[in-house]
Amino acid sequence: MNSNATSSAENRRLLNVAVVGHTNTGKTSLIRTMLRSTEFGAIEDGAGTTRHVEQATISAGDEPILYLHDTPGLEDSNALYLHLQNISKSSKSLSASAVLAEFVASTPVDDLLEQEAKVIRQVLRSDILLYIIDVREPVLEKYRYELEILSKASKPIIPVFNFIADHQQELTRWREQLAAFNIHTALEFDTVAFTFEAEKRLYQKMQTLVESHYQPLQKLIDYRADVWKQLCLSGAKRVAELIVSVACHRESKNSNLEKVTNALAANRIQEFVRKAEQHCLNDLLSIFNFSEKDVAIQKIPVSNGQWQLDIFAPGIIKAYGLDIGSNAAKGAAAGAGIDLMVGGLSLGAASALGAIAGAGWSTFRRYGKEIKAAVQGTQWLCADENTLQVLYLRQQELLEKLMHRGHAAVHAVEVAASDKGKLPDKWVEIITILRQNPVWQESSVSRNNNKQYQEIEARLVDTLLGGDN
Ligand SMILES: Nc1nc2c(ncn2[C@@H]2O[C@H](COP(=O)(O)OP(=O)(O)OP(=O)(O)O)[C@@H](O)[C@H]2O)c(=O)[nH]1
Ligand SMILES: [Mg+2]
Structure with missing residues (x-):
């Protein structure tokens, strides 16, 4: 590779994708499936498995395309919502995203909302958010709070429906509720019952929402499609x-x-x-x-x-x-x-x-x-x-x-x-x-x-x- 190519690859800022959502909805699971690796992070059926933000790189061959950031699950969105309201009441001139920044800056390490602060810090640093939803859960108020809080960051959000296998009715209910929120970009991606098509659609949605990264994402889609085809062919052969x-x-x-x-x-x-x-x-x-x-x-x-x-x-x-x-x-x-x-x-x-x-x-x-x-x-x-x-x-x-x-x-x-x-x-x-x-x-x-x-x-x-x- 010549030095020009190297420096332009280095200079191009990679897309930062934050994987967020309520605790135990399958955030780490999604990342494992996207990485095709069972090694990343820890997965457990219980709240609070992921305690820190962890980064993974998705590449097309040797070329890194984007970073995925796994985040701890949001647990007490009600408390967080009230806390943010207090911040905005006391500093009326702050924009919604500045309120989030203020929350991150003012939350001490051992605070009850420490986990939430880690998530919001990563949200503010990212270009796009994947909001993972366990569709088996009823559409409770806490999820509405979560979405409202996340939307304050003014970043594109792609809700991702997980646990969809055998849960069509619940899925429909979630879709209706999100539409009421004016969110129509949601995507079905079961991390366990994997289909390559679903993964491809996820990258395509990112393409439409973050146009500046259209080309590298296209490269990734093409690369992944090719690898997937070869993989299936090798298996069959x-x-x-x-x-x-x-x-x-x-x-x-x-x-x-x-x-x-x-x-x-x-x-x-x-x-x-x-x-x-x-x-x-x-x-x-x-x-x-x-x-x-x-x-x-x-x-x-x-x-x-x-x-x-x-x-x-x-x-x-x-x-x-x-x-x-x-x-x-x-x-x-x-x-x-x-x-x-x-x-x-x-x-x-x-x-x-x-x-x-x-x-x-x-x-x-x-x-x-x-x-x-x-x-x-x-x-x-x-x-x-x-x-x-x-x-x-x-x-x-x-x-x-x-x-x-x-x-x-x-x-x-x-x-x-x-x-x-x-x-x-x-x-x-x-x-x-x-x-x-x-x-x-x-x-x-x-x-x-x-x-x-x-x-x-x-x-x-x-x-x-x-x-x-
Ligand atoms: N059946 C099924 N199980 C899933 C799916 N996705 C995740 N799980 C299971 O759900 C549980 C939680 O998954 P995690 O990936 O640890 O969830 P998380 O959102 O990272 O959890 P925290 O880090 O605690 O917030 C695990 O037992 C997974 O095996 C899915 O699509 N279908
Ligand atoms: Mg996790």
Whole structure:
């Protein structure tokens, strides 16, 4: 970067955004979700969790765009309101914002309104206020006082409705009340049930209210949209990779070998599938910046990086609403979740038959027995179709939950059977092709450049994202 660019970046004053509101409404939660980090501040279900103003920087790549200031919750707005009235009565010439400044300057550290003074100090230093509302709360007088006090600072205010999931009626009531206050800019942004759209609208509202920062905010919106798209795509590609690696995986089975040897091969497949799923799960969590630690905190049904409900546990196929009838017999023969592939589908057999087909039908008749023997010798074991379906559906659901999980969420992501799950079109065909291409199990240049492979990957990915990112 040249020195001119550096100094102009330094000279440009960053937008200061104060996050304010009644105590325990989710201010710190909002900041965590906007930062995509569970590390910022402390979140607790109780009043007075945040005691000091704390600053966080939101950047577009390396370029800082704005500061978010977390503030302690307002607790006694009634007392504050009366106090401000007294100040303005005693100094009639003061403007509304000067009254606030006077309050900040004259409030000692150990005063009962010390917390409120910290909030107002930050409000006066900021360009815009996000006023966080817990919509489950009735529209009480204390909130009206808060809004009236904050409006004295003459800064644009964006009310942000939090806790909106399943609270539509309350939300409507809040909207009506704010309209009566002549506030129409409110925004729905549930910090736990996250949607990228809501976040984008928040930045767009800031753009219209603080025009001087329009360009940097646009940069931020574009950057975030791009990152979000890449994030969802990486997640979906990771799941596609899982399906490919499991569908391609095989253990050879020889009909002449002992039952025990074949049972061991079946066990090895099960272990492979479990490990592959576990790997994918960990990668998805890290792609979306949720760590192992958060898994424990957030009670995702995973322990030690493994799903609590084993992929081969009895009942899982049924829980995902899949047909157990067709594969039950095969399962019993080869081990739970394992298919026995015979002859025509294996590469060896297919090429043998291809050679014969070229030689003509008479040759086949002549050597039929030998061919049959050769085909029987190339049996193999692989994960069965139901297992692949459960893998796909369960990762699909996890991905969907992670894409809509705010970093303030503290409740379990319940990844269980749902009727929303969707398999890609031509699923059976996809699996059949993958099984015939065991070399695709690992990523390679030739695989990734293969047209047929690319189509399969695209179909798996498209259904995972479902037009959602
Ligand atoms: N269900 C749900 N819970 C939320 C949401 N936002 C915050 N919470 C929970 O609400 C509680 C308070 O959240 P905080 O972020 O600590 O609230 P705060 O406004 O910073 O609180 P103070 O710092 O004490 O003023 C925590 O238990 C959060 O997990 C939300 O959108 N939905
Ligand atoms: Mg807080």
